[in-house]
Amino acid sequence: MKTPDDLHELAQQLRVDSVRSAAAAKSGHPTSSMSAAELIAVLAANHLRYDFSAPENPANDHLIFSKGHASPLLYALYKAAGAITDDEMLTFRQLGSRIEGHPTPALPWVDVATGSLGQGLPIAVGVAMAGHHLDRLPYRVWVLCGDSEMAEGSMWEAFEAAGFHGLDNLTAIIDVNRLGQRGETMSGWDLAAYRSRAEAFGWHAIEVDGHDSAAVDAAYREARDTTGKPTVVIARTRKGKGVKAVEDLPDKHGKALDDAEAAIAELGGVRSITLDVARPATGEPHSFTPAAVPPVAYEVGSKVATRKAYGQALAALGAARADVVALDGEVSNSTHAEDFKAVHPDRFFEMYIAEQQLIAAAVGMQVRGYRPFASTFAAFLSRGYDFIRMAAISRANLSLCGSHAGVSIGEDGPSQMALEDIASLRAVHGSTVLYPSDGNSTVKLVALMADLPGISYLRTTRGATPVLYPADEEFRVGGSRLVRSSDDDHITVVAAGITLHEALAAAETLAGEGVSLRVVDLYSVKPLDIDGLCAAVDATGGRLLTVEDHWPEGGIGEAVVTALADAGRAVRVTRLAVPAIPGSGQPAELLAGAGIDAEAICSAARNLLSTTA
């Protein structure tokens, strides 16, 4: 236990080092760091249990800076803890340095990238859920939150989820320094406002002077002693605390101090205190013994919706792998994640209609090494797009499943139709985008997803479609399937999911007219099977027809045409995609209305052939 003087010195060191690193970088957020110096000093000195020499230790506490812009403070802590040198700390924001502008897992002690506000706490909820329900270890999750980010709805999704789950291993620390980037927050220093909100969501709340180390220490002790509910420590602080030139002043956000030397002197000079952060008691995570599930296999020619195959495949995967967990956004009877829940209820998490928290909880669980599959309607993954973007920066390994893709869902109408999901999820760095058309390929792809690095996305279809492939056929990510071909094909048709079946029907019709279609199942939209695509278009005189239940932008058509151009292939292409906002109607009517059904494919193929004969 540190004395008040020790804690004061440590806090001042954290401030000085925040000023120094920002001065070295000539940018950064020193004032946002200085307000929280005591909050972090007391935590690290007296409460955090973390083995910096073994960040992979499952018993470690977790410390997440939801206010990622306070990175100078985090790095100052790492220096104090002996994890990085002073020299490395001062490479802040330099090219090639892992001491980045906002924290990323380039550093082994950083669980997830932050810097998009409102994400650290929801992700911490996922880590805390893993602690309670998966690892079953007594580690604690500590989250430093900014007061500005309390305006993000995702923070309240986190408050509700944590309260609902009674996550007493989670402590949120709100650094209420009153000032945002360009002025005061909505609540200013009204700590009671935060308190009443937190309590209304089922949290234990403590108001505290964030610069009174003894009070902060008592609050953390109270948080550790509180059972059955999470605790929030609401700390009144002053931005830029300790340096008169910036303390509690506007227009001092996100920049180095004008006179760093004077500020360092005012703070008592450079120190080199080393802090021996307490290590956790040893502990091993719980290991699950999965219920047995027979392998899933469908008969060729039978009909099954790929969303149903997803659920059954996931249940089987959960039997084969104890690290697989599933989360759903209150639509598990639509996505069929309920099939996983039925056999592995202790690894299923109902996240209700809170898609940001759904993604964030999954990100938090993969921090602890689990392989989460998170599902909802594909359209509603758009609600968590920023979380998916950030998960990629976090180098998270995360599988997403979006059901009810495209106009083929029918009567529910456009609000429920994902028509931009392929575009938006292709544009996530390092992502994998899969879109199977039958049950057996779905089963194989779901199993592969559990080993993919980064963000993988499976798009499933609402309606039942015929099973095309034998259950023992293998599929690889980055592959494709030639579903129909002959030696004298005229046109390559690239389709996936629902439109593959339309393409096959069109091929059947056109065969009677002497027109032969080569039909490619592009189940792997990213990465693409460029060799297979080149071979197909080479065999059909460069004639290409793409058809997708998606807007024309950023989907299968653009991906295929561009990949072929990159490979030096000139094509004569017709791209069929959804051209206008659909209304309600039956699936077949809407496919026809969008010009992506078999009849439209036939017309387009005839036109393409007549103009390129």
Add this chain to the structure above:
Amino acid sequence: MKTPDDLHELAQQLRVDSVRSAAAAKSGHPTSSMSAAELIAVLAANHLRYDFSAPENPANDHLIFSKGHASPLLYALYKAAGAITDDEMLTFRQLGSRIEGHPTPALPWVDVATGSLGQGLPIAVGVAMAGHHLDRLPYRVWVLCGDSEMAEGSMWEAFEAAGFHGLDNLTAIIDVNRLGQRGETMSGWDLAAYRSRAEAFGWHAIEVDGHDSAAVDAAYREARDTTGKPTVVIARTRKGKGVKAVEDLPDKHGKALDDAEAAIAELGGVRSITLDVARPATGEPHSFTPAAVPPVAYEVGSKVATRKAYGQALAALGAARADVVALDGEVSNSTHAEDFKAVHPDRFFEMYIAEQQLIAAAVGMQVRGYRPFASTFAAFLSRGYDFIRMAAISRANLSLCGSHAGVSIGEDGPSQMALEDIASLRAVHGSTVLYPSDGNSTVKLVALMADLPGISYLRTTRGATPVLYPADEEFRVGGSRLVRSSDDDHITVVAAGITLHEALAAAETLAGEGVSLRVVDLYSVKPLDIDGLCAAVDATGGRLLTVEDHWPEGGIGEAVVTALADAGRAVRVTRLAVPAIPGSGQPAELLAGAGIDAEAICSAARNLLSTTA
């Protein structure tokens, strides 16, 4: 004023008609409609002020079904109000009918499309803000919310914004029927939980039995009488109320009743009550007299950041047009929306760090005919992606500006860099995507945005770049500019924003080597100037080089290559884009690291020429 018997009959008619339309469609959400029948009957009979014959009347109240799946109830109300016939009501969910599965503005009384839960209330906040601050009319905004959607963080963004702004013209009605799609909500019938949360966010809250018409009536009266804060009516209801086969039972969500005839009989049979909804008192919206702002013009060769030009252009636009309003997500000193605020403070709205509410408020204001410009860092528009998607379905006219695009922002690192914004916003139906490279073209494009239908997006750059075009030069949406060309160009380089300047530098370097680049400024990424692009690649032997500060997927490269393929042009293309997650660094270092700077363009051009000579 209706008698209790009248109200009961009306509520039963709404239930019966909800059952009938779902029965006709063989799908839909009758049980979610039946729980709210009294809530809507009492509202329409005694409190709503709406002229169904003149939906454009500015004095009309607004009624938004945030729980859009209760559309059968809304349509039943429209029938009762004489706005649609019984026959049209029964075309529910049929192809071509405007009685869609979820409400859309295909109907003139529907302000915005709903069906993605958690959006109606935030949008209503925008309408209510327009009522208070822009129109200055006494209309009220009534919102029917589901209890399941209270899990969406966006609802709490709305609660906070409405409480902060003291929107006493806004009433939220929560239909607490306890049951979501697949089970009970987190709070079930714990009305006090909702009450304490709402109160903590500054609302007046009333708990009520949602099937007691007199109590509901009194609650609405209290809401109308409450000043200085919004009111939430928290109504305990039973899903499927009135029909034993479904009432308060699980697994009855989102489907027609098994025995509609029996249900109708149990509800007392078909009725044809016509309700004369009260019309509003006449009223005209406030008209603003804008402060004068001199036109913005930059000298060619001077340097200005396009984000700064955005702010100045918007200020000038606000002077020319009283209908233009601006909203920002607590970064107006970065996006430079503060320049608008400085001269038009009464048309500027600080939405704090709540990007969903930022977009939603803008959507709400355009409901009332204003032309909102909403800005934040481009990366953080991803937080509101589902709101943008739905705004397109709402046929909203909405301008977005995202600053700090790409790696060229420098030291802040990847969390702050938009690298997927072009892809995601191109994939919004009917959208326009603009990406100017200099100050004067920015000014022209901002002015054009105010007349564009649908969602328009302007991507701006953090750093200052040289002004390329004279201030009197005109720019059109769907155009491009040939910035550098000669009769013997070897390669067409397509660039925009920051990379255009890199391309020009590369052209200068290569000119010394006898390699001539034709440089196209693709300031209009969607729609594309396909004629201009064809002419350019035709003039350079099909050699094309695209370069963008964006991921390779869905951006400028894919858009250009695909458009050229659609137009029958075969190209030899090299696409330069950001290949890996950047770290921190100086802008020039990061552009070089990503291989999208002048030197990388030179290398790629030399390679392209040597392989295609």
